[in-house]
């Protein structure tokens with residue numbers, strides 16, 4: 131194992147997780163869902179805490195690993211979470227209830243984010259997580275940035291596409307979409323982006339004040 135791989139593995143194993151998050155992670159894998167990594171989850175918890183987030187949105191609930199992590203240290207926050215698969219959303223609801231998250235803090239919406247996001251309030255969210263189908267990433271990002279308040283962040287896990295984004299030979303649609311997004315946010319004066327190797331790559335984009 132190389133030094134870089136050893137460092138990455140150490141960083142992934144370092145965070146501790148609550149029992150409900152561990153259980154949701156297990157269920158995700160059983161259902162064939164790829165949850166955010168432990169390091170990514172720890173970043174999400176930290177972002178929400180440092181921002182004292184009150185409104186959080188996520189695209190791609192899965193069964194709740196990222197959602198529980200976002201709410202973990204943000205006791206005032208409400209979570210609007212969008213999931214296209216009814217079965218996953220049912221499991222996620224049970225996960226949140228089992229973890230003791232009050233119903234008043236949750237808005238779980240079943241549907242395609244492309245139809246739901248345009249109905250959300252603009253500039254209303256402290257954090258927007260995009261963790262859905264990578265092929266629709268650019269569309270999701272446009273809506274996500276619109277609903278993020280100035281000073282808020284859009285967070286995109288999977289930004290290294292399992293090594294494909296950095297591999298010039300990889301030309302599939304999802305990889306191209308991620309490369310396009312990375313190029314767009316790098317060039318925009320209205321955005322401060324950072325790309326970390328946490329998990330499968332974690333892109334964090336701050337929407338700067340207008």
Ligand SMILES: C[S@@+](CC[C@H](N)C(=O)[O-])C[C@H]1O[C@@H](n2cnc3c(N)ncnc32)[C@H](O)[C@@H]1O
Pocket residue numbers: 158163164165166189190191192193194195196197212213214215218241242243244261262263266
């Ligand atoms: C990588 S998984 C999300 C994992 C979750 N964020 C977690 O950490 O536990 C991606 C999820 O996005 C959902 N999804 C895919 N396309 C979607 C869309 N257009 N709108 C809403 N959800 C979508 C999938 O059903 C799947 O549950």
